[in-house]
Amino acid sequence: MLSSIEDSPLHLIANPKSMAFFGASNNIVSMGTNQLLSLLSLGYEGRVYPVHPKEEKVQGLKAYRSVLDLPEVPDVAMMVLPTQVVNPTLEECGRKGIKRAIIVSGGFKEVGGDGAALEQEMVRIAARYGLRILGPNGLGVANPYRKLNTTFIPHEGQPGFIGLASQSGSFVTQMFNYLANLGLGFSTALSVGNEANIDLVDALEYLGACPHTKVIAMYIEGLKRGRAFLEVARKVTRRKPVVVLYIGGSEAGRRAGLSHTGSLAGPDDLYGGVFRQSGVIRAESVTELFDFCWALGALPAPRGNRVIIQTHSGGPGAAAADACGRAGLQLPALADETRSRLAPYLPHTGSCQNPVDLTFTKNPGDFYSRIPKVLLADPGADMLLVYFFTPEPVLRRGLSQMGVPPEKLDEEATKVLDLSCRAVLKTIKEQDKPVIGYTWRSLEESFSRKLTEGGVPLYPEAERAARAMSALVRYHAYRVKMAESKIQV
Amino acid sequence: MLSSIEDSPLHLIANPKSMAFFGASNNIVSMGTNQLLSLLSLGYEGRVYPVHPKEEKVQGLKAYRSVLDLPEVPDVAMMVLPTQVVNPTLEECGRKGIKRAIIVSGGFKEVGGDGAALEQEMVRIAARYGLRILGPNGLGVANPYRKLNTTFIPHEGQPGFIGLASQSGSFVTQMFNYLANLGLGFSTALSVGNEANIDLVDALEYLGACPHTKVIAMYIEGLKRGRAFLEVARKVTRRKPVVVLYIGGSEAGRRAGLSHTGSLAGPDDLYGGVFRQSGVIRAESVTELFDFCWALGALPAPRGNRVIIQTHSGGPGAAAADACGRAGLQLPALADETRSRLAPYLPHTGSCQNPVDLTFTKNPGDFYSRIPKVLLADPGADMLLVYFFTPEPVLRRGLSQMGVPPEKLDEEATKVLDLSCRAVLKTIKEQDKPVIGYTWRSLEESFSRKLTEGGVPLYPEAERAARAMSALVRYHAYRVKMAESKIQV
Numbered sequence: 001m002l003s004s005i006e007d008s009p010l011h012l013i014a015n016p017k018s019m020a021f022f023g024a025s026n027n028i029v030s031m032g033t034n035q036l037l038s039l040l041s042l043g044y045e046g047r048v049y050p051v052h053p054k055e056e057k058v059q060g061l062k063a064y065r066s067v068l069d070l071p072e073v074p075d076v077a078m079m080v081l082p083t084q085v086v087n088p089t090l091e092e093c094g095r096k097g098i099k100r101a102i103i104v105s106g107g108f109k110e111v112g113g114d115g116a117a118l119e120q121e122m123v124r125i126a127a128r129y130g131l132r133i134l135g136p137n138g139l140g141v142a143n144p145y146r147k148l149n150t151t152f153i154p155h156e157g158q159p160g161f162i163g164l165a166s167q168s169g170s171f172v173t174q175m176f177n178y179l180a181n182l183g184l185g186f187s188t189a190l191s192v193g194n195e196a197n198i199d200l201v202d203a204l205e206y207l208g209a210c211p212h213t214k215v216i217a218m219y220i221e222g223l224k225r226g227r228a229f230l231e232v233a234r235k236v237t238r239r240k241p242v243v244v245l246y247i248g249g250s251e252a253g254r255r256a257g258l259s260h261t262g263s264l265a266g267p268d269d270l271y272g273g274v275f276r277q278s279g280v281i282r283a284e285s286v287t288e289l290f291d292f293c294w295a296l297g298a299l300p301a302p303r304g305n306r307v308i309i310q311t312h313s314g315g316p317g318a319a320a321a322d323a324c325g326r327a328g329l330q331l332p333a334l335a336d337e338t339r340s341r342l343a344p345y346l347p348h349t350g351s352c353q354n355p356v357d358l359t360f361t362k363n364p365g366d367f368y369s370r371i372p373k374v375l376l377a378d379p380g381a382d383m384l385l386v387y388f389f390t391p392e393p394v395l396r397r398g399l400s401q402m403g404v405p406p407e408k409l410d411e412e413a414t415k416v417l418d419l420s421c422r423a424v425l426k427t428i429k430e431q432d433k434p435v436i437g438y439t440w441r442s443l444e445e446s447f448s449r450k451l452t453e454g455g456v457p458l459y460p461e462a463e464r465a466a467r468a469m470s471a472l473v474r475y476h477a478y479r480v481k482m483a484e485s486k487i488q489v
Numbered sequence: 490m491l492s493s494i495e496d497s498p499l500h501l502i503a504n505p506k507s508m509a510f511f512g513a514s515n516n517i518v519s520m521g522t523n524q525l526l527s528l529l530s531l532g533y534e535g536r537v538y539p540v541h542p543k544e545e546k547v548q549g550l551k552a553y554r555s556v557l558d559l560p561e562v563p564d565v566a567m568m569v570l571p572t573q574v575v576n577p578t579l580e581e582c583g584r585k586g587i588k589r590a591i592i593v594s595g596g597f598k599e600v601g602g603d604g605a606a607l608e609q610e611m612v613r614i615a616a617r618y619g620l621r622i623l624g625p626n627g628l629g630v631a632n633p634y635r636k637l638n639t640t641f642i643p644h645e646g647q648p649g650f651i652g653l654a655s656q657s658g659s660f661v662t663q664m665f666n667y668l669a670n671l672g673l674g675f676s677t678a679l680s681v682g683n684e685a686n687i688d689l690v691d692a693l694e695y696l697g698a699c700p701h702t703k704v705i706a707m708y709i710e711g712l713k714r715g716r717a718f719l720e721v722a723r724k725v726t727r728r729k730p731v732v733v734l735y736i737g738g739s740e741a742g743r744r745a746g747l748s749h750t751g752s753l754a755g756p757d758d759l760y761g762g763v764f765r766q767s768g769v770i771r772a773e774s775v776t777e778l779f780d781f782c783w784a785l786g787a788l789p790a791p792r793g794n795r796v797i798i799q800t801h802s803g804g805p806g807a808a809a810a811d812a813c814g815r816a817g818l819q820l821p822a823l824a825d826e827t828r829s830r831l832a833p834y835l836p837h838t839g840s841c842q843n844p845v846d847l848t849f850t851k852n853p854g855d856f857y858s859r860i861p862k863v864l865l866a867d868p869g870a871d872m873l874l875v876y877f878f879t880p881e882p883v884l885r886r887g888l889s890q891m892g893v894p895p896e897k898l899d900e901e902a903t904k905v906l907d908l909s910c911r912a913v914l915k916t917i918k919e920q921d922k923p924v925i926g927y928t929w930r931s932l933e934e935s936f937s938r939k940l941t942e943g944g945v946p947l948y949p950e951a952e953r954a955a956r957a958m959s960a961l962v963r964y965h966a967y968r969v970k971m972a973e974s975k976i977q978v
Contacts, residue, residue, distance in 0.1 A: 028890035031849060037886060083837075106838040106848065154882045168804020174878055178929045221807060245808070252820050253811030259842045260803035285952040286808055286929075314749035315657020318710060319734070319775055322742030331741050348572075349595040353748045359595065362518050389663055393643045397526060401517035440667045440775075444933055463774040 005209040009132035009198050012100045014143045014188050014206070016075035018047040020067050020098065022089055023080030023105075024058050032080030033059065034152050035104065035140070042155045043147045049074060066092065073097040078140065078150055083107030086136065087121050094129025101126075102150055103135035104169075109194045110137055110260060123196050131197075138193025139169030142176075142186055145212055151191070153177075160185025161297045162290070163213030165203030167192055167221045168260070171286060181444055183452035184294060187212035201228045208236035215297035217289050218244040221257030222265040223274075230278050237279035238482055241296040241475045244280050245289045246271050279478040281471045288467065294457040295468035299434035301476040304382040306330045307469060308375045309355035311387035312367060317355035320385060320438065320462035327466040329473070331355075332380040341374045364416070369423040376431050383469055386424075388437040388458060390417065390447045417447045425454040434472060438465040494698040498621035498687050501589045503632045503677050503695070505564035507536040509556050509587065511578055512569030512594075513547050521569030522548065523641050524593065524629070531644045532636045538563060555581065562586040567629065567639055572596030575625065576610050583618025590615075591639055592624035593658075598683045599626055599749060612685050620686075627682025628658030631665075631675055634701055640680070642666075649674025650786045651779070652702030654692030656681055656710045657749070660775060670933055672941035673783060676701035690717045697725035704786035706778050707733040710746030711754040712763075719767050726768035727971055730785040730964045733769055734778045735760050768967040770960045777956065783946040784957035788923035790965040793871040795819045796958060797864045798844035800876035801856060806844035809874060809927065809951035816955040818962070820844075821869040830863045853905070858912040865920050872958055877926040877947060879909065879936045906936045914943040923961060927954040 005011055021039075023032030036059055039048065049070050050058035057063055064070055067077065067089070077093040079086060079101060086105050093101060108119035119136065126133055134140060140150030144159035151173035157180025166172055169191035179185050188210055190203045200223060207216045216236065223229050236242055247253035248265020249272075257265055275282050281296070283289040307329045311317035321331055331354045334342070339352050345366040351357040356375065361367055375384055396413050404412045428435045437458040441448060452458050459465040494500055510528075512521030525548055528537065538559050539547035546552055553559055556566065556578070566582040568575055568590060575594050582590060597608035608625065615622055623629060629639030633648035640662035646669025655661055658680035668674050677699055679692045689712060696705045705725065712718050725731055736742035737754025738761075746754055764771050770785070772778040796818045800806035810820055820843045823831070828841050834855040840846040845864065850856055864873055885902050893901045917924045926947040930937060941947050948954040 028887055033890075034883065034886070037890075041886075111838075152883065153880050154886065156882070166804065168802070168807070170802035170804040170878075174802065174805070174880070174929050177880065177882075177931070181931055219804060219808075247808055247811035250811045250814035252814030253807060255820075255842070256803075256807035256810035256844055259840050260807050260846070285812065285950055286805075287950045287952070313657070313659035313663065314745075315655065315659040315708060316663070316775075318657070318742060318745035318749045319708075319736055321745035322736035322739045323774065325739035325741030331744075349600075351748050353744070355745055357749070360520060389659075391642050391663070391666065393645070393666075394523065394641065397523070397530075397643065398517055401522075401526075440663050442666070442670055442933065444931065461774055461776045463776070 002205055002209050005206065008206040008209065009100070009202060010134070010190065010206040012075050013102060013134050014141050014148070014190070015146055016046055016100070016148070018072060018074040019049065020070060020074045020077045020093070021048055021050045022078065024050050025052060026055060026058060031104070031152065035080055035150055038149045038151055038154050042144070042149045045147055047074070067096050067098070068092060070096065075100060077101040078104070080104040083115070083118065087118060087125060090122060090125050090131065094125060094131055099131060101131055101133045102140040103133055103193070103196070104139060106137040108136050119194060119196060126197055133196045134190065134198050135193035136196060138191035139173055141188065141190050142172055143188040144185060145187065156180040157185045159187065159212065161187055161212065161214035162293045163187045163207035163210055163216045164189035164218070165192060165200050165207060165216065166190065166219040167200065168219050169193065171219045175290070179290065182294065183449065184290070195224060199224050201225050201232050204229070204236060204242065205232050208232070208240065213240065215240060215293045216242045217293050218242065219286070219289070220244055220246045220248070221260060222248045226266070226274060230274050233278035233280050238479065242280045243283050243289055243292045243296065243471070244275060245283045245286060246275070279475070279482065281475055288464070291459065291464050291468045292471040295434070295436065295472045296475055298455055298457050299436070299472060300432050302382040302434050302473055305470070305473045306332045306380055306382045307385050308332070308334070308378060308381045309385045310371060310375055311355050312358040312360060313387060313389065314357055314359070316387050316389065316462065317357050320387065320466065321355055323463040323466040324385070327470040329466060329470055335378050335380055338374055338378040342371065345371055364420050365423060368420045369427050372424065372427050372435070376427070376433050376435070381433065383434045383436065385465055385469065386435060386437050388439045388448070388451060389441060390420065391441065392445065392447070414446065418450070421447060421450040421454065424451070425456070428456065434469070436465050436469055438462045491694055491698050494695065497695040497698065498589070498691060499623070499679065499695040501564050502591060502623050503630050503637070503679070504635055505535055505589070505637070507561060507563040508538065509559060509563045509566045509582070510537055510539045511567065513539050514541060515544060515547060520593070520641065524569055524639055527638045527640055527643050531633070531638045534636055536563070556585050556587070557581060559585065564589060566590040567593070569593040572604070572607065576607060576614060579611060579614050579620065583614060583620055588620060590620055590622045591629040592622055592682070592685070593628060595626040597625045608683060608685060615686055622685045623679065623687050624682035625685060627680035628662055630677065630679050631661055632677040633674060634676065645669040646674045648676065648701065650676055650701065650703035651782045652676045652696035652699055652705045653678035654681060654689050654696060654705065655679065655708040656689065657708055658682065660708045664779070668779065671783065672938065673779070684713060688713050690714050690721050693718070693725060693731065694721050697721070697729065702729065704729060704782045705731045706782050707731065708775070708778070709733055709735045709737065710749060711737045715755070715763060719763050722767035722769050727968065731769045732772050732778055732781045732785065732960070733764060734772045734775060768964070768971065770964055777953070780948065780953050780957045781960040784923070784925065784961045785964060787944055787946050788925070788961060789921050791871040791923050791962055794962045795821045795869055795871045796874050797821070797823070797867060797870045798874045799860060799864055800844050801847040801849060802876060802878065803846055803848070805876050805878065805951065806846050809876065809955065810844055812951040812955040813874070816959040818955060818959055824867050824869055827863055827867040831860065834860055853909050854912060857909045858916050861913065861916050861924070865916070865922050865924070870922065872923045872925065874954055874958065875924060875926050877928045877937070877940060878930060879906065880930065881934065881936070903935065906939070910936060910939040910943065913940070914945070917945065923958070925954050925958055927951045
């Protein structure tokens, strides 16, 4: 275990005050240029020293002929260079006294043969100078809290609570937009690439200690240090959840991973055992990886696996019940007191079974405030799953019929939706049980966005919501078991 | 088998020239009013006769005191009435000579007891007058080709190729927006409700004969006529694919279905057997139901299960390979000729394994036209799965660096994206293998929309794409087997 986060080789890489930048130029189609532009456009506040053999200025910054000419020893050397140039440059960085490098260049272990030999040489150079390397064949790091993004694509959205350690740089840089659309974001995301001398276990340890990280996501093609992973994961999962996607277990995934980062994958069962023994939650797809992180990072601990479903539509209710059942969740009957407290809000077509199906209401306040309040107070309910299907076209039609003129419709519809949303968020905050939503409306619509920005995990189908709740239950059950067993790890 | 589509009791219901409308008023919060407004706002071209005890006009239409006063015998009686009023009204409709009814009202079999008795009476009245009923406890029908939408929510998007038969009205009306966002739409969608005397089998038979329907989706809580379903499905699946979501197989789903439409579900295995024997493809969620319909309705028949994956990012490629493997698809090695034809387009960091990983390119034309053309010509490829991740922010940054002024960025970015999109659509159309996409960008972004509107099924993750391809393979394998076996059904 790290005694301080600053002991991690990744601390300086994720929080550099200065960087030497190799491979950026004024050529706009080069990868390095684009990575420098991502860094600058997010407003990185550290010092950046482009190193370029010819240019006087690179993207408006003074450029240097050699790293040896820099006015200080930068915290990190960032390299987006042709394969053959990497090792000689790394050697110079070592001589300059630089202790950390992010190497984006590919053509090493992942291509085998000469590439693998070049990577061995890289590791030897690094050892000689005490250099720690993120990469090669990775995209570096995004730490939006430091306005740091070394990846190809401009950062979008706000800093968030998901720490990511990934053997794919794409799952750092290509997720910015995806997460931002859900009101989520990375705390720090690390692309470990070929893991020359910083690996997934180091990344896990760092994110375990990172104060902005509430939940850790990992994309794994193969672990180099299985035993170390088990030990570190056991410690981390006592304090925060870890979710992994392991794709090396299938033959197709194993082969693709080998050609991608040169990872040697192991049997699916073996990895599954390691994950289970260390309290790590396993996801089956990238979508699920972030689905689980959403629930685990945003929600309080449930006391058990009993879910009440609240809906105004029978089919979505029944499909959610089915999904919850398949995900191993219980649907308890409502307590008698709950049923009598619900009665005033339910029309005769409604159902106070579980799912609670309102069928319809003339008063949105019932659905968004009074009913969830009653359901959350039920002693048999550990969690509440709500169908948040609020179609704006119907609302606008209603307002129009009430005499709201067309030019005022946007404003009035927004008001009504805001009211409903505030009501439900207030109800949720006044108690301590997890509330999760699902909907068929777009998550990019204004009502959905308000909910997610208010901290409610909202999934575009019941199945994903149910599986995320199940992950939440399993993680907290593990934590309780560990706390009770008082096993020292 | 229907000798003509007009023999189906649903033909008149889905294509009425005139309707009596019970339960709409000038009260804007009533369900019936909203359903009438949905009908009118889509521009229904038939004649609509509101029947109302007091009003002279309903939503601008002349209202009648009684159905007996109507100037003609309308094709359909649409009822959104209090439970107790339904049967007497139906009796009057019978006397008027009306032969079809859509009954939205609930409070019948699904609530048990008196409700069940009322439904039995309804069936007796219907039998007396030769009346066929869609419902009760359903939302009716959407046939956008006829500008017909009797449901609660205004129709969105274009008429499409998905026929839906559903025991939930929500999965008709609440899917308009969802499908429209994917560039999809219903041909005809039927909410069968409690199936008084028109059931899912009738709906399947009708959609099997419907010329606009290329693929049939079914949401099933329980089948009333298992044997009839098997017989009809066997005939229909010889001509078009049928995808079902059956939720009655889990205990939670069974109970929810019972309280929703009073359906009696059967064991999951039994239903699974019925589906398999009849060539019906089973989906595991509502999302998957429409995912499968998308691939099955939009794509040509693949010759086998061998997929080539084309990507520019290792992680998404490896995750897709893993997903394809898990979905039972094969990832063949590329033919030697394909590899040599690819060589000019691949940088040294790229991979011409399968996944084909470009890593990067300076020429988008390679990715969107030349490379897919080469891959589709590979004799070992039955399908192509392409990672369509085209981040606009990177494109805009590039254009800006090339000197495009800010006010021209939108226009220029659109031009570039249009070009790429047209190139890939042209490549796809010039051959006859299925091409499927996946992406982490929003499907609501302009590039995604252009692709989907061009007919390319595009999924927001590789797993869903892989499962949809697997469904496509399984359906066409079944059809080939049936054609070869020459079994008469």
